[in-house]
Amino acid sequence: MISSNFKTVTEPARTLPVYGEFDVVVIGGGPAGLAASVSAARHGARTLLVERYGFLGGMGTAGGVTNFAGLYGRKDGEMLQLVHGVVDELLARIDALGGLNHPQDGMQGRIRVRSYDVSAYKCAADQLLLAAGVQILFHAWAASVVMNGPAIEALVVETKSGRQAIRAKRFIDCSGDADVAHFAGVPFELGDGHGSALFPSTMFRVGHVDAEPALAAVGDFKAINELMEQSEARHPGRYQFPRKGAILRPQKNPAEWRANVTQIRNADGNAMDATDARQLSEGEMEGRRQITEYFRFLKNEVPGFETSAIVDIAPQVGIRETRRICGAYALSGEDILSSARFDDVIGINAWPMEMHVDGAISWGFPRDERRAYNDLPWRMLVAPAVNNLLVAGRCASMTHEGQSAARASGGCFVMGQAAGTAAALLDEGAAFAAMDVARLQQHLRNDGVYLDR
Numbered sequence: 297m298i299s300s301n302f303k304t305v306t307e308p309a310r311t312l313p314v315y316g317e318f319d320v321v322v323i324g325g326g327p328a329g330l331a332a333s334v335s336a337a338r339h340g341a342r343t344l345l346v347e348r349y350g351f352l353g354g355m356g357t358a359g360g361v362t363n364f365a366g367l368y369g370r371k372d373g374e375m376l377q378l379v380h381g382v383v384d385e386l387l388a389r390i391d392a393l394g395g396l397n398h399p400q401d402g403m404q405g406r407i408r409v410r411s412y413d414v415s416a417y418k419c420a421a422d423q424l425l426l427a428a429g430v431q432i433l434f435h436a437w438a439a440s441v442v443m444n445g446p447a448i449e450a451l452v453v454e455t456k457s458g459r460q461a462i463r464a465k466r467f468i469d470c471s472g473d474a475d476v477a478h479f480a481g482v483p484f485e486l487g488d489g490h491g492s493a494l495f496p497s498t499m500f501r502v503g504h505v506d507a508e509p510a511l512a513a514v515g516d517f518k519a520i521n522e523l524m525e526q527s528e529a530r531h532p533g534r535y536q537f538p539r540k541g542a543i544l545r546p547q548k549n550p551a552e553w554r555a556n557v558t559q560i561r562n563a564d565g566n567a568m569d570a571t572d573a574r575q576l577s578e579g580e581m582e583g584r585r586q587i588t589e590y591f592r593f594l595k596n597e598v599p600g601f602e603t604s605a606i607v608d609i610a611p612q613v614g615i616r617e618t619r620r621i622c623g624a625y626a627l628s629g630e631d632i633l634s635s636a637r638f639d640d641v642i643g644i645n646a647w648p649m650e651m652h653v654d655g656a657i658s659w660g661f662p663r664d665e666r667r668a669y670n671d672l673p674w675r676m677l678v679a680p681a682v683n684n685l686l687v688a689g690r691c692a693s694m695t696h697e698g699q700s701a702a703r704a705s706g707g708c709f710v711m712g713q714a715a716g717t718a719a720a721l722l723d724e725g726a727a728f729a730a731m732d733v734a735r736l737q738q739h740l741r742n743d744g745v746y747l748d749r
Contacts, residue, residue, distance in 0.1 A: 368408035568613070
């Protein structure tokens with residue numbers, strides 16, 4: 297019998313079937329989860345990746361981002377790829393499927409991204425994990441954990457087969473929202489700590505674009521912003537822009553463009569809280585409302601877009617920031633600006649601070665143009681007081697400002713590869729806090745990771 301009152305329902309205890317037992321379970325199939333699961337499996341761990349959707353890629357597919365940011369950074373005046381390892385094979389597989397664009401520069405040559413076809417990314421990610429021997433459980437949502445003292449004994453997931461438990465020796469939370477860490481009682485910060493966060497965006501793609509006039513008109517990153525400003529000056533109030541400026545760039549086929557311009561607020565005017573079910577639901581609809589409004593501007597005011605059409609709206613609103621664990625070290629904004637070095641380096645973050653503030657984007661670049669990137673430390677992955685849990689990706693231990701940079705896919709690949717490698721190497725029964733970092737670093741170097749040492 298279920299007892300209840302007006303506001304709560306008490307669910308009776310039940311016995312859960314065990315889906316399986318593994319050495320390593322990774323939760324979340326974005327860049328961090330991809331790199332973590334492949335690395336763990338290739339180092340001999342029986343590995344399961346749990347993913348809520350029926351495909352991999354995280355915000356890069358489900359959120360419609362369509363480009364890898366943070367792989368490239370300026371070293372001694374030259375723009376170089378600084379993030380290597382598992383990501384190199386993923387890029388090669390996407391390219392082999394015809395889905396990888398040439399590098400695209402922006403911000404006066406201070407940033408470089410690689411755009412891709414979303415379908416090619418999904419297929420390449422499948423290939424990559426299967427080739428590494430990773431088992432995958434799609435359409436599964438982390439619901440809770442079962443603790444055994446200071447360790448997680450089992451992850452509880454909701455699936456179409458019902459609620460199930462997954463046992464493992466070690467767990468890696470790449471959920472983006474620190475869901476597993478939160479269930480395990482790991483302390484966290486939410487957003488900016490003042491009721492807001494980096495504002496989320498719903499991404500969309502526009503097809504049937506007349507490429508030649510479009511490239512001539514808005515081929516430069518800043519050109520679309522100038523057209524928006526001119527339109528506001530000529531026709532005050534005709535268009536309701538969600539924020540100042542947009543990111544509008546062509547895909548590999550220049551008849552198709554990706555658009556990043558929406559900004560999702562809650563009823564208080566703060567960034568939508570993606571850990572709040574009501575706000576998340578309302579935010580999905582608000583994102584599509586903003587897209588239809590902005591597309592009206594594109595068709596009416598931007599050369600080459602007169603006969604274009606929206607060909608895709610991302611399956612979900614793109615989330616930039618929710619929970620961040622409070623670990624042994626929190627990567628800070630000053631670490632980004634000062635090109636910080638750490639003895640326990642696990643790889644490179646090459647993306648600047650990208651603060652999606654109310655109505656605009658604020659950028660913060662490293663002061664040293666000869667080393668316009670920073671180290672990422674091992675300590676930011678270690679969950680305090682939970683011996684067998686690592687946290688990688690945008691929910692790792694970072695400040696609000698530091699996370700605005702290292703949340704990009706480049707940094708997430710780095711964190712994931714280090715976490716997966718460590719999970720496979722950790723001695724039986726040992727805690728991640730006691731990891732031999734020098735040994736981990738040597739394995740990362742052997743696997744092609746650049747540590748700038």
